[in-house]
Amino acid sequence: MSGDERHVYTIGELTRNIKQVLEEEFPAVWVEGEVSNLRIPSSGHMYFTLKDESAELHAVMFKGLNQYLRFKLENGLKVVAFGQVSVYQRRGEYQLVVEKLEPRGLGALQLAFEQLKKRLESEGLFKEVHKKPIPLLPVRIGVITSPTGAAIRDIINVVQRRFANVEILLNPVKVQGQGAAEEIGKALDELNALGEVEVIIIGRGGGSLEDLWAFNEEVVARAIYRSQIPVISAVGHEIDYTISDFVADLRAPTPSAAAELVVAAKEELVNKIEALEDRMKRTLLNTLVLLKNRLTRARESYAFRQPGETIRQHQQRIDDLMRNVTLRMRHLLEMGWERLATLAGRLESLSPLGVLSRGYSLSLKLPERVVIREAAALKVGDEVETRVKEGSFLSRVEKIQKDHSP
Numbered sequence: 001m002s003g004d005e006r007h008v009y010t011i012g013e014l015t016r017n018i019k020q021v022l023e024e025e026f027p028a029v030w031v032e033g034e035v036s037n038l039r040i041p042s043s044g045h046m047y048f049t050l051k052d053e054s055a056e057l058h059a060v061m062f063k064g065l066n067q068y069l070r071f072k073l074e075n076g077l078k079v080v081a082f083g084q085v086s087v088y089q090r091r092g093e094y095q096l097v098v099e100k101l102e103p104r105g106l107g108a109l110q111l112a113f114e115q116l117k118k119r120l121e122s123e124g125l126f127k128e129v130h131k132k133p134i135p136l137l138p139v140r141i142g143v144i145t146s147p148t149g150a151a152i153r154d155i156i157n158v159v160q161r162r163f164a165n166v167e168i169l170l171n172p173v174k175v176q177g178q179g180a181a182e183e184i185g186k187a188l189d190e191l192n193a194l195g196e197v198e199v200i201i202i203g204r205g206g207g208s209l210e211d212l213w214a215f216n217e218e219v220v221a222r223a224i225y226r227s228q229i230p231v232i233s234a235v236g237h238e239i240d241y242t243i244s245d246f247v248a249d250l251r252a253p254t255p256s257a258a259a260e261l262v263v264a265a266k267e268e269l270v271n272k273i274e275a276l277e278d279r280m281k282r283t284l285l286n287t288l289v290l291l292k293n294r295l296t297r298a299r300e301s302y303a304f305r306q307p308g309e310t311i312r313q314h315q316q317r318i319d320d321l322m323r324n325v326t327l328r329m330r331h332l333l334e335m336g337w338e339r340l341a342t343l344a345g346r347l348e349s350l351s352p353l354g355v356l357s358r359g360y361s362l363s364l365k366l367p368e369r370v371v372i373r374e375a376a377a378l379k380v381g382d383e384v385e386t387r388v389k390e391g392s393f394l395s396r397v398e399k400i401q402k403d404h405s406p
Contacts, residue, residue: 142197181217203234234258
């Protein structure tokens with residue numbers, strides 16, 4: 001080929017041509033693979049890689065579409081993606097621009113349910129320690145449900161039949177569709193702020209997983225958890241559970257069952273009160289009979305039949321005790337005087353005055369009045385006080401003579 005016939009592409013031109021071919025050849029495809037290298041920058045777009053055993057494919061799902069995902073995209077999740085194969089010209093890389101994304105195996109809603117349940121459970125929202133007791137007979141019940149649905153009618157019928165005095169305060173909300181979860185969460189906060197209800201029932205009649213989805217939303221779970229008023233979750237599905245069932249203080253399979261749980265039948269209460277009254281009467285009667293028998297036995301005892309003799313017996317016992325105490329005290333005093341005399345004799349024998357009485361004297365150096373134990377402690381001219389058995393005398397040292405041993 002001559003130089004005049006060849007066509008030299010620029011990188012941008014070649015990339016645009018490849019992009020056009022790919023987009024025309026693969027305008028819409030379904031691709032299955034495992035998610036890896038997931039990245040969600042501040043723009044909100046999702047960038048990730050789909051891979052299998054033999055290849056990898058870059059993918060992007062823009063914020064305008066991924067915000068409607070029911071589940072959380074995670075690395076390692078196997079998914080089926082629908083979109084268009086395109087080329088990112090800046091890097092010359094082909095990629096899948098994803099329009100729809102579904103988890104493989106589990107449905108999107110079921111996966112979202114499992115993911116949220118696991119996360120809230122790890123945070124402790126389902127723990128029994130957080131459950132508040134349901135009041136025995138509330139005066140006013142708050143109900144959060146659709147004002148036109150079967151749930152509110154069922155609750156009203158049950159309450160009126162069981163105890164017509166109970167008041168129902170309805171906070172109407174949507175129970176399915178866009179914005180339903182937000183309305184339910186807001187209604188819970190409003191009833192708590194109002195503070196005039198003692199228990200709250202949230203729920204609706206039965207339906208598909210999609211219909212019940214508002215009760216699987218995190219905003220509802222958080223509102224139930226922070227409620228200071230006990231909450232009963234009463235979504236009309238007896239077998240399956242919603243997230244609200246796990247967080248609520250009590251779960252009821254249907255709205256009617258919730259009303260029955262929270263409002264005791266008036267007739268049942270009357271019967272219970274009458275039974276308690278009978279039980280109290282029997283208890284009092286048995287107690288009176290027991291006390292009467294004890295009084296009879298006491299009255300027939302020897303102490304009551306011969307009170308004078310009993311008193312005389314105790315008086316004699318007191319006299320015996322007083323005599324024993326007197327004798328014991330006298331004995332102790334005698335022993336004490338003997339011991340005191342012995343100690344006094346021992347003190348007398350050790351007393352310096354006793355020594356003086358045997359012809360000895362005690363000399364004190366003046367003016368310090370220090371006992372003189374050796375001649376070396378004195379010097380000529382010192383004054384000395386000498387004590388004898390009777391009295392004392394003063395003298396002055398004229399001469400000091402040392403003791404000369406033989």
